[in-house]
Amino acid sequence: MADIAYPIAERTLPNGLRVIVSQDRTVPSVTVNLWVKVGSRDEVPGRTGFAHLFEHLMFQGSANVASGEHFSALMGVGGRLNATTWFDRTNYFETVPKGALELALWLEADRQGRLLDALTQENLDNQRDVVKEEKRQRYDNAPYGHAMRDVYATLFPEGHPYHHPTIGSMEDLEAATLDDVHAFFATHYGPNNTVLTLVGDISPEDGFAAVEKYFGPLPPSAVARAEGSMPPLAPLTGPVRLERSEPVPNDRLYLAFRLPADATPEFHAVGLAMDAIGGLSSSRLVEHLVRQERLVTGLTAHPLGFAGGVSLGLISADISAGVDPADVERAICAELERFAETGPTDIEMESAVAETERAWLSALASHDDRADHISHYAALHDDTAYINTFLAQVRAVTVEEVRAAAARYLQPSSRAVVAYLMAPGPIADEELS
Template identity: 55%
Template sequence: MGRMSADVRYSLHQATLDNGLRVIINPDSSVPVVAVNLWYDVGSRDERPGRTGLAHLFEHLMFEGSAQVAAGEHLAAVQGVGGSANATTWFDRTNYFETVPTGALDLALWLEAERLATLEVTQHNLDTQRDVVLEEKRQRYDNVPYGDVLIHLVELTFPAEHPYGHPTIGSMDDLAAATLADAHRFFATHYVPNNAVLTLVGDVEPADALRRVAASFGQLARGNHVARAETPPLPPLTGVPRREVSAAVPADAVYLTWRLPPRDTVAFDAVELALAVLGDGQTSRLHRRLVRTDTIAEGAGASATGMIGGNSIGFAHARALPQVSADELEAAIVDELDRLRDRGPSADEVDRAKAQYERAWLGELARFDSRADLFSGYATLHGDPDAVNRRLDDVRSLTVDAVAQAASTILDPAQRAVLTYRKVTS
């Protein structure tokens, strides 16, 4: 029998420009396309009290023009050469990315360097993009059932003043209060070459690509960037904090959270596999119990979201079938947690969780854009993009005992928080 696990490694060419910009190049000529990915080491965890949502609002402003680029032209110019571009903001980062036909690499690099050098934020742009962000919040959080779930969960899991204690979208009052001076200060503080990682994946020759990067970014000055203070890990939750939301949702639902270790530590990887055994896929314990056997839920699952600043978050959730209450769902989840913690997962379950991890990981590596994002992310958060090449080995090497231990110590129901949606019929 052949090897049952993929051995996938990508060649990486790394350099650091004089201004501190870290550059990673992974050549791949399978299609005539190159992905450009730029991580700035700034996310909602860096926002000051009273200015939540600023990192994300600022991401919008980055598309509003610079000395030689008109408002909105960044995206239009990339689309106009047959490429795509976008950006996202999260707790731990803000990333900007373009995927373009190879011949347009210089354009993508120039657009990124140009806005880093000469971004122009005006009161008009700020006001319009504030409106757009408010519409984004209405569309994604306020106008859909359970849309506010992440807001409640981070507030339940972390203290308000903690870097992860507020959601990336921020508070509407804070957004309304954001000034032009705030935006300028945010730009000057965080948007400097020495606080960024640039990755290229695709149809390029490394030395040539590095020359092009240097030609675009090399003349930018290093900024006065101050490293953020380390966030110490929080102890586990105590006292089972609860929040109940009565809303016009179609069915009751329950969400449990835990404070987990920071991402890509042995302890985090082990608890992530434990959560997969609990709630990833059709054979997971929660699906079998709540959906298949007891038929009390229309869906149930568990997962981990890795974060770097002291703690990550673990989730378990279920959505009720008609006539079933959130309390029944919660009792069933807790019962399954107890079983998992008492007897541990089987070797078969852990192997399955690893196999599924491998598929998901290969899926991220398959696309140039998501592969580039992984390299930027590991370089930014862990200081080592080559960790991407070792990732599957790291996960494969976890033992059943390590997963059992993580389940038992970390996924203690006494250390959970609980969010409950109760259906209100209007």
């Protein structure tokens, strides 16, 4: 198929803000997308959950913007907006009619540069409560809600930046003071630690000028995070496991693996391996365990790409009623061993690449998602044009590279297993020690 070629123009302002413009005039709107290079991996012990709490505070007003006004001002002129926090970054984004682009940039510049003037104890207390409810809703009050926390804690060693989840601990949030919040902003927020992408109905020249107008005056105030500073983390050398007895509807197994960092040839190769092993509907594990043996009612396998020296590969299986999870685990391990020896078939390679192609094209179909992908790879991998080159990189991966990546990263002996096993009773909320 033809290669994709979205236009990409880039400029770095004197204060360090990296600006990327990708013009697309099919719709009269513009997406503004910022990636700030701070995430839960930058949190220190005793202050987990801070990056995410901070994301909430960014909607509570700044020097020239009242609390909640960021939302209402943009929504009232046809803006859709939000923000999210993850291990490697915090992103802020809005899609607005093109005539509201300057307002969006003005609002962003005000909170990215002048937040602390408006930050109050009252806002902090309120958003701390909101975040607690977010945690209860998404994690404490959901079946398997703490499974990913357990996966991170089991796969990554104590003290590793990916050991704790983004939501953090409520005790740490409880201890947060206004001084902490001020220090966090001063350290991490500033144009020299941020990438700003515009996608939509705007030329590069006009986009650069508009960003420069509102962000240019901000000083390079952050301690810019150097990417590539986290050392690689080798695969586990022996299996580790954590079992929980919980009131879940069925037994579920998570098998997690340490993978290479995102946006590397080895990561692409191991991603294709995971597709062939369990990610595709026609994959080996789905064919054997779901369709033929019916040992599981559902199975997924996919890589989660991180930037800091290691990524996460996850296989999860919902165990059929009456089936011993140990049998399923053995079957998965046996298939991993076989795959590491023989590698993928040509049809498996063809399928994994074709599915990757469709998924990638779909992911770039909207201005908002395209902008987010551009910011992602510019901020974390210094590769502004990655959206255009990713598919060629994936197609260049060979059968042998897929086999070798599986042999290195997806061995049964390198697995971390988290098992959620059915038990009657109320949902527990004990923290992992």
